[in-house]
Amino acid sequence: MTMSAEQRPVVLIGGGGHAKVLLDIARLTHRTVAGVLTLEDDNTLPLATLGNDDRLRDRSFVAAHDFFVAIGQTQARRRIAETLAEHGATLATLIHPACVVAADVEIGGGTALVAGIIVNSGSKIGQHCTLNTACSVDHDCRLDDGVQIGPGARLCGGVICQEDAFIGAGAIVIEGRMIGASAVVGAGATVVSDIAPKTTVIGTPAREMILQTFG
Ligand SMILES: CC(C)(COP(=O)(O)OP(=O)(O)OC[C@H]1O[C@@H](n2cnc3c(N)ncnc32)[C@H](O)[C@@H]1OP(=O)(O)O)[C@@H](O)C(=O)NCCC(=O)NCCS
Known part of the structure:
Protein backbone atom coordinates (compact mmCIF):
# COMPACT_ATOMS: atom_id res chain seq x y z
CA MET A 1 0.00 0.00 0.00
CA THR A 93 3.54 22.13 6.91
CA LEU A 94 2.54 22.61 10.56
CA ILE A 95 -0.31 24.98 11.43
CA HIS A 96 -1.57 25.23 14.99
CA PRO A 97 -5.36 24.77 15.12
CA ALA A 98 -5.73 28.09 16.97
CA CYS A 99 -4.69 30.19 13.94
CA VAL A 100 -7.01 32.16 11.67
CA VAL A 101 -5.84 31.87 8.08
CA ALA A 102 -7.89 33.29 5.17
CA ALA A 103 -9.02 30.67 2.65
CA ASP A 104 -6.91 32.00 -0.23
CA VAL A 105 -3.59 32.21 1.64
CA GLU A 106 -0.80 30.10 0.08
CA ILE A 107 1.61 28.45 2.50
CA GLY A 108 4.75 26.61 1.37
CA GLY A 109 6.12 23.30 2.63
CA GLY A 110 8.30 23.30 5.73
CA THR A 111 6.52 26.35 7.15
CA ALA A 112 5.11 26.54 10.68
CA LEU A 113 2.35 28.74 12.07
CA VAL A 114 2.48 28.63 15.87
CA ALA A 115 -0.56 29.33 18.11
CA GLY A 116 -2.64 32.49 17.90
CA ILE A 117 -1.67 33.81 14.46
CA ILE A 118 -3.87 35.68 12.00
CA VAL A 119 -3.02 35.72 8.28
CA ASN A 120 -5.32 37.76 6.10
CA SER A 121 -6.55 37.35 2.54
CA GLY A 122 -4.19 37.49 -0.43
CA SER A 123 -1.02 36.75 1.51
CA LYS A 124 1.56 34.30 0.28
CA ILE A 125 4.04 32.54 2.57
CA GLY A 126 7.01 30.63 1.17
CA GLN A 127 8.84 27.50 2.26
CA HIS A 128 10.67 27.03 5.58
CA CYS A 129 9.13 30.12 7.16
CA THR A 130 8.37 30.37 10.89
CA LEU A 131 5.52 32.54 12.10
CA ASN A 132 5.76 32.72 15.87
CA THR A 133 3.16 33.01 18.60
CA ALA A 134 0.37 35.53 18.07
CA CYS A 135 1.95 37.46 15.21
CA SER A 136 -0.25 38.84 12.45
CA VAL A 137 0.23 39.13 8.72
CA ASP A 138 -2.35 41.34 7.09
CA HIS A 139 -3.75 41.21 3.56
CA ASP A 140 -1.59 40.81 0.46
CA CYS A 141 1.73 40.34 2.22
CA ARG A 142 4.49 38.25 0.65
CA LEU A 143 6.91 36.28 2.79
CA ASP A 144 9.64 34.64 0.76
CA ASP A 145 11.39 31.39 1.73
CA GLY A 146 13.03 31.22 5.16
CA VAL A 147 11.37 34.31 6.66
CA GLN A 148 10.92 34.32 10.45
CA ILE A 149 8.35 36.47 12.21
CA GLY A 150 8.77 36.88 15.98
CA PRO A 151 6.06 36.54 18.62
CA GLY A 152 3.50 39.33 18.52
CA ALA A 153 4.97 41.09 15.48
CA ARG A 154 2.53 42.89 13.16
CA LEU A 155 2.85 43.16 9.40
CA CYS A 156 0.35 45.61 7.90
CA GLY A 157 -1.12 45.06 4.41
CA GLY A 158 1.10 44.54 1.38
CA VAL A 159 4.39 44.10 3.25
CA ILE A 160 7.10 42.10 1.46
CA CYS A 161 9.75 40.18 3.41
CA GLN A 162 12.47 38.83 1.17
CA GLU A 163 14.33 35.55 1.76
CA ASP A 164 15.56 34.84 5.29
CA ALA A 165 14.41 38.21 6.67
CA PHE A 166 13.87 38.16 10.44
CA ILE A 167 11.21 40.33 12.12
CA GLY A 168 11.75 40.54 15.90
CA ALA A 169 9.17 40.06 18.63
CA GLY A 170 6.55 42.79 18.81
CA ALA A 171 7.88 44.72 15.82
CA ILE A 172 5.50 46.58 13.51
CA VAL A 173 5.96 47.01 9.77
CA ILE A 174 3.63 49.58 8.26
CA GLU A 175 1.80 48.92 5.03
CA GLY A 176 3.56 48.31 1.75
CA ARG A 177 7.12 48.31 3.09
CA MET A 178 9.81 45.92 1.90
CA ILE A 179 12.21 44.12 4.23
CA GLY A 180 15.29 43.05 2.27
CA ALA A 181 16.77 39.56 2.19
CA SER A 182 18.46 38.51 5.45
CA ALA A 183 17.63 41.85 7.08
CA VAL A 184 16.94 41.83 10.84
CA VAL A 185 14.25 43.99 12.43
CA GLY A 186 14.95 44.25 16.19
CA ALA A 187 12.34 43.42 18.78
CA GLY A 188 9.82 46.23 19.25
CA ALA A 189 10.95 48.25 16.23
CA THR A 190 8.53 50.21 14.05
CA VAL A 191 9.45 50.00 10.39
CA VAL A 192 8.22 52.98 8.37
CA SER A 193 10.55 52.76 5.35
CA ASP A 194 12.01 49.99 3.22
CA ILE A 195 14.91 48.11 4.81
CA ALA A 196 17.94 47.17 2.72
CA PRO A 197 19.10 43.54 2.55
CA LYS A 198 21.38 42.29 5.37
CA THR A 199 20.72 45.40 7.48
CA THR A 200 19.81 45.31 11.18
CA VAL A 201 17.39 48.00 12.34
CA ILE A 202 16.03 48.91 15.79
CA GLY A 203 13.79 51.49 17.40
CA THR A 204 10.85 53.72 16.49
CA PRO A 205 11.10 54.71 13.74
CA ALA A 206 13.46 51.86 12.88
CA ARG A 207 17.00 52.97 12.07
CA GLU A 208 20.08 51.01 11.14
CA MET A 209 21.93 49.70 14.16
CA ILE A 210 25.37 51.24 14.28
CA LEU A 211 27.94 49.10 16.07
CA GLN A 212 30.10 51.10 18.51
CA THR A 213 33.83 50.51 18.27
CA PHE A 214 36.33 51.69 20.86
CA GLY A 215 40.08 52.20 20.95
C1 LIG B 1 18.41 43.79 17.26
C2 LIG B 1 19.13 42.56 17.79
C3 LIG B 1 19.22 41.48 16.69
C4 LIG B 1 20.55 43.03 18.16
O1 LIG B 1 21.24 42.00 18.75
P1 LIG B 1 22.80 42.22 19.14
O2 LIG B 1 23.57 42.58 17.91
O3 LIG B 1 23.22 41.01 19.91
O4 LIG B 1 22.74 43.53 20.04
P2 LIG B 1 23.18 43.74 21.57
O5 LIG B 1 22.33 42.91 22.47
O6 LIG B 1 24.66 43.59 21.64
O7 LIG B 1 22.79 45.26 21.81
C5 LIG B 1 23.54 46.32 21.24
C6 LIG B 1 22.87 47.62 21.65
O8 LIG B 1 21.61 47.75 21.00
C7 LIG B 1 20.54 47.85 21.98
N1 LIG B 1 19.44 47.02 21.46
C8 LIG B 1 19.49 45.70 21.15
N2 LIG B 1 18.32 45.28 20.66
C9 LIG B 1 17.50 46.35 20.66
C10 LIG B 1 16.17 46.52 20.26
N3 LIG B 1 15.44 45.53 19.77
N4 LIG B 1 15.64 47.76 20.38
C11 LIG B 1 16.38 48.79 20.89
N5 LIG B 1 17.66 48.69 21.27
C12 LIG B 1 18.21 47.47 21.16
C13 LIG B 1 21.13 47.29 23.27
O9 LIG B 1 20.48 47.82 24.40
C14 LIG B 1 22.55 47.72 23.15
O10 LIG B 1 22.62 49.09 23.48
P3 LIG B 1 23.90 49.71 24.25
O11 LIG B 1 25.08 49.49 23.33
O12 LIG B 1 23.54 51.15 24.41
O13 LIG B 1 24.00 48.96 25.51
C15 LIG B 1 18.43 41.95 19.02
O14 LIG B 1 18.61 42.68 20.19
C16 LIG B 1 16.94 41.72 18.80
O15 LIG B 1 16.09 42.62 18.96
N6 LIG B 1 16.61 40.49 18.42
C17 LIG B 1 15.28 40.03 18.22
C18 LIG B 1 14.93 38.96 19.25
C19 LIG B 1 13.59 38.37 18.99
O16 LIG B 1 12.66 39.04 18.63
N7 LIG B 1 13.50 37.07 19.16
C20 LIG B 1 12.30 36.34 18.86
C21 LIG B 1 12.64 34.88 18.90
S1 LIG B 1 11.30 33.92 18.39
Whole structure:
Protein backbone atom coordinates (compact mmCIF):
# COMPACT_ATOMS: atom_id res chain seq x y z
CA MET A 1 0.00 0.00 0.00
CA THR A 2 1.32 3.47 -0.84
CA MET A 3 0.92 5.94 1.99
CA SER A 4 -0.58 9.32 1.15
CA ALA A 5 1.35 12.44 2.19
CA GLU A 6 -1.20 12.97 4.97
CA GLN A 7 -0.39 9.60 6.51
CA ARG A 8 3.40 9.73 6.27
CA PRO A 9 5.11 10.16 9.62
CA VAL A 10 6.98 13.39 10.14
CA VAL A 11 10.70 13.60 10.92
CA LEU A 12 11.85 16.73 12.74
CA ILE A 13 15.34 17.95 11.94
CA GLY A 14 16.65 19.52 15.13
CA GLY A 15 15.41 18.72 18.62
CA GLY A 16 15.69 21.95 20.65
CA GLY A 17 13.13 24.40 22.06
CA HIS A 18 11.59 25.33 18.71
CA ALA A 19 11.18 21.65 17.82
CA LYS A 20 9.28 21.16 21.08
CA VAL A 21 6.66 23.69 19.94
CA LEU A 22 6.45 22.00 16.54
CA LEU A 23 6.01 18.57 18.10
CA ASP A 24 3.04 19.94 20.03
CA ILE A 25 1.46 21.26 16.81
CA ALA A 26 2.08 17.97 15.01
CA ARG A 27 0.32 16.08 17.80
CA LEU A 28 -2.59 18.53 17.96
CA THR A 29 -3.08 18.09 14.23
CA HIS A 30 -2.90 14.29 14.48
CA ARG A 31 0.40 13.87 12.64
CA THR A 32 2.59 10.98 13.72
CA VAL A 33 6.15 12.08 14.48
CA ALA A 34 8.66 9.31 13.82
CA GLY A 35 11.63 10.95 15.53
CA VAL A 36 14.42 13.47 15.22
CA LEU A 37 17.47 13.90 13.02
CA THR A 38 20.07 15.87 14.95
CA LEU A 39 22.86 18.10 13.69
CA GLU A 40 24.73 18.36 17.00
CA ASP A 41 23.25 15.69 19.27
CA ASP A 42 20.62 18.24 20.24
CA ASN A 43 17.59 16.01 20.78
CA THR A 44 15.83 17.24 23.92
CA LEU A 45 12.48 15.79 22.86
CA PRO A 46 10.81 12.62 24.14
CA LEU A 47 11.36 11.09 20.70
CA ALA A 48 13.86 8.68 19.20
CA THR A 49 16.97 10.07 17.53
CA LEU A 50 16.99 8.57 14.06
CA GLY A 51 20.52 9.68 13.17
CA ASN A 52 21.98 12.85 11.74
CA ASP A 53 21.47 14.60 8.41
CA ASP A 54 23.48 11.85 6.64
CA ARG A 55 20.24 9.83 6.75
CA LEU A 56 18.87 12.16 4.09
CA ARG A 57 21.01 10.21 1.58
CA ASP A 58 18.89 7.10 2.28
CA ARG A 59 16.25 7.14 -0.47
CA SER A 60 13.81 4.77 1.17
CA PHE A 61 14.00 6.74 4.45
CA VAL A 62 13.31 9.97 2.56
CA ALA A 63 10.43 8.43 0.60
CA ALA A 64 8.75 7.10 3.75
CA HIS A 65 8.59 10.38 5.68
CA ASP A 66 7.66 14.06 5.54
CA PHE A 67 10.33 16.39 6.90
CA PHE A 68 10.36 19.56 8.92
CA VAL A 69 13.46 21.67 9.58
CA ALA A 70 13.12 22.71 13.23
CA ILE A 71 16.29 24.80 13.42
CA GLY A 72 16.23 28.53 14.18
CA GLN A 73 19.73 29.35 12.92
CA THR A 74 19.28 30.70 9.39
CA GLN A 75 22.37 29.28 7.64
CA ALA A 76 22.03 25.77 9.08
CA ARG A 77 18.33 25.83 8.22
CA ARG A 78 18.98 26.87 4.64
CA ARG A 79 21.69 24.21 4.21
CA ILE A 80 19.33 21.46 5.38
CA ALA A 81 16.48 22.87 3.27
CA GLU A 82 18.73 22.64 0.20
CA THR A 83 19.72 19.06 1.05
CA LEU A 84 16.05 18.12 1.40
CA ALA A 85 15.26 19.66 -1.99
CA GLU A 86 18.22 17.83 -3.60
CA HIS A 87 16.93 14.50 -2.29
CA GLY A 88 13.34 15.15 -3.36
CA ALA A 89 12.02 15.09 0.20
CA THR A 90 8.42 16.04 0.95
CA LEU A 91 8.05 18.85 3.48
CA ALA A 92 5.48 18.91 6.24
CA THR A 93 3.54 22.13 6.91
CA LEU A 94 2.54 22.61 10.56
CA ILE A 95 -0.31 24.98 11.43
CA HIS A 96 -1.57 25.23 14.99
CA PRO A 97 -5.36 24.77 15.12
CA ALA A 98 -5.73 28.09 16.97
CA CYS A 99 -4.69 30.19 13.94
CA VAL A 100 -7.01 32.16 11.67
CA VAL A 101 -5.84 31.87 8.08
CA ALA A 102 -7.89 33.29 5.17
CA ALA A 103 -9.02 30.67 2.65
CA ASP A 104 -6.91 32.00 -0.23
CA VAL A 105 -3.59 32.21 1.64
CA GLU A 106 -0.80 30.10 0.08
CA ILE A 107 1.61 28.45 2.50
CA GLY A 108 4.75 26.61 1.37
CA GLY A 109 6.12 23.30 2.63
CA GLY A 110 8.30 23.30 5.73
CA THR A 111 6.52 26.35 7.15
CA ALA A 112 5.11 26.54 10.68
CA LEU A 113 2.35 28.74 12.07
CA VAL A 114 2.48 28.63 15.87
CA ALA A 115 -0.56 29.33 18.11
CA GLY A 116 -2.64 32.49 17.90
CA ILE A 117 -1.67 33.81 14.46
CA ILE A 118 -3.87 35.68 12.00
CA VAL A 119 -3.02 35.72 8.28
CA ASN A 120 -5.32 37.76 6.10
CA SER A 121 -6.55 37.35 2.54
CA GLY A 122 -4.19 37.49 -0.43
CA SER A 123 -1.02 36.75 1.51
CA LYS A 124 1.56 34.30 0.28
CA ILE A 125 4.04 32.54 2.57
CA GLY A 126 7.01 30.63 1.17
CA GLN A 127 8.84 27.50 2.26
CA HIS A 128 10.67 27.03 5.58
CA CYS A 129 9.13 30.12 7.16
CA THR A 130 8.37 30.37 10.89
CA LEU A 131 5.52 32.54 12.10
CA ASN A 132 5.76 32.72 15.87
CA THR A 133 3.16 33.01 18.60
CA ALA A 134 0.37 35.53 18.07
CA CYS A 135 1.95 37.46 15.21
CA SER A 136 -0.25 38.84 12.45
CA VAL A 137 0.23 39.13 8.72
CA ASP A 138 -2.35 41.34 7.09
CA HIS A 139 -3.75 41.21 3.56
CA ASP A 140 -1.59 40.81 0.46
CA CYS A 141 1.73 40.34 2.22
CA ARG A 142 4.49 38.25 0.65
CA LEU A 143 6.91 36.28 2.79
CA ASP A 144 9.64 34.64 0.76
CA ASP A 145 11.39 31.39 1.73
CA GLY A 146 13.03 31.22 5.16
CA VAL A 147 11.37 34.31 6.66
CA GLN A 148 10.92 34.32 10.45
CA ILE A 149 8.35 36.47 12.21
CA GLY A 150 8.77 36.88 15.98
CA PRO A 151 6.06 36.54 18.62
CA GLY A 152 3.50 39.33 18.52
CA ALA A 153 4.97 41.09 15.48
CA ARG A 154 2.53 42.89 13.16
CA LEU A 155 2.85 43.16 9.40
CA CYS A 156 0.35 45.61 7.90
CA GLY A 157 -1.12 45.06 4.41
CA GLY A 158 1.10 44.54 1.38
CA VAL A 159 4.39 44.10 3.25
CA ILE A 160 7.10 42.10 1.46
CA CYS A 161 9.75 40.18 3.41
CA GLN A 162 12.47 38.83 1.17
CA GLU A 163 14.33 35.55 1.76
CA ASP A 164 15.56 34.84 5.29
CA ALA A 165 14.41 38.21 6.67
CA PHE A 166 13.87 38.16 10.44
CA ILE A 167 11.21 40.33 12.12
CA GLY A 168 11.75 40.54 15.90
CA ALA A 169 9.17 40.06 18.63
CA GLY A 170 6.55 42.79 18.81
CA ALA A 171 7.88 44.72 15.82
CA ILE A 172 5.50 46.58 13.51
CA VAL A 173 5.96 47.01 9.77
CA ILE A 174 3.63 49.58 8.26
CA GLU A 175 1.80 48.92 5.03
CA GLY A 176 3.56 48.31 1.75
CA ARG A 177 7.12 48.31 3.09
CA MET A 178 9.81 45.92 1.90
CA ILE A 179 12.21 44.12 4.23
CA GLY A 180 15.29 43.05 2.27
CA ALA A 181 16.77 39.56 2.19
CA SER A 182 18.46 38.51 5.45
CA ALA A 183 17.63 41.85 7.08
CA VAL A 184 16.94 41.83 10.84
CA VAL A 185 14.25 43.99 12.43
CA GLY A 186 14.95 44.25 16.19
CA ALA A 187 12.34 43.42 18.78
CA GLY A 188 9.82 46.23 19.25
CA ALA A 189 10.95 48.25 16.23
CA THR A 190 8.53 50.21 14.05
CA VAL A 191 9.45 50.00 10.39
CA VAL A 192 8.22 52.98 8.37
CA SER A 193 10.55 52.76 5.35
CA ASP A 194 12.01 49.99 3.22
CA ILE A 195 14.91 48.11 4.81
CA ALA A 196 17.94 47.17 2.72
CA PRO A 197 19.10 43.54 2.55
CA LYS A 198 21.38 42.29 5.37
CA THR A 199 20.72 45.40 7.48
CA THR A 200 19.81 45.31 11.18
CA VAL A 201 17.39 48.00 12.34
CA ILE A 202 16.03 48.91 15.79
CA GLY A 203 13.79 51.49 17.40
CA THR A 204 10.85 53.72 16.49
CA PRO A 205 11.10 54.71 13.74
CA ALA A 206 13.46 51.86 12.88
CA ARG A 207 17.00 52.97 12.07
CA GLU A 208 20.08 51.01 11.14
CA MET A 209 21.93 49.70 14.16
CA ILE A 210 25.37 51.24 14.28
CA LEU A 211 27.94 49.10 16.07
CA GLN A 212 30.10 51.10 18.51
CA THR A 213 33.83 50.51 18.27
CA PHE A 214 36.33 51.69 20.86
CA GLY A 215 40.08 52.20 20.95
C1 LIG B 1 18.41 43.79 17.26
C2 LIG B 1 19.13 42.56 17.79
C3 LIG B 1 19.22 41.48 16.69
C4 LIG B 1 20.55 43.03 18.16
O1 LIG B 1 21.24 42.00 18.75
P1 LIG B 1 22.80 42.22 19.14
O2 LIG B 1 23.57 42.58 17.91
O3 LIG B 1 23.22 41.01 19.91
O4 LIG B 1 22.74 43.53 20.04
P2 LIG B 1 23.18 43.74 21.57
O5 LIG B 1 22.33 42.91 22.47
O6 LIG B 1 24.66 43.59 21.64
O7 LIG B 1 22.79 45.26 21.81
C5 LIG B 1 23.54 46.32 21.24
C6 LIG B 1 22.87 47.62 21.65
O8 LIG B 1 21.61 47.75 21.00
C7 LIG B 1 20.54 47.85 21.98
N1 LIG B 1 19.44 47.02 21.46
C8 LIG B 1 19.49 45.70 21.15
N2 LIG B 1 18.32 45.28 20.66
C9 LIG B 1 17.50 46.35 20.66
C10 LIG B 1 16.17 46.52 20.26
N3 LIG B 1 15.44 45.53 19.77
N4 LIG B 1 15.64 47.76 20.38
C11 LIG B 1 16.38 48.79 20.89
N5 LIG B 1 17.66 48.69 21.27
C12 LIG B 1 18.21 47.47 21.16
C13 LIG B 1 21.13 47.29 23.27
O9 LIG B 1 20.48 47.82 24.40
C14 LIG B 1 22.55 47.72 23.15
O10 LIG B 1 22.62 49.09 23.48
P3 LIG B 1 23.90 49.71 24.25
O11 LIG B 1 25.08 49.49 23.33
O12 LIG B 1 23.54 51.15 24.41
O13 LIG B 1 24.00 48.96 25.51
C15 LIG B 1 18.43 41.95 19.02
O14 LIG B 1 18.61 42.68 20.19
C16 LIG B 1 16.94 41.72 18.80
O15 LIG B 1 16.09 42.62 18.96
N6 LIG B 1 16.61 40.49 18.42
C17 LIG B 1 15.28 40.03 18.22
C18 LIG B 1 14.93 38.96 19.25
C19 LIG B 1 13.59 38.37 18.99
O16 LIG B 1 12.66 39.04 18.63
N7 LIG B 1 13.50 37.07 19.16
C20 LIG B 1 12.30 36.34 18.86
C21 LIG B 1 12.64 34.88 18.90
S1 LIG B 1 11.30 33.92 18.39
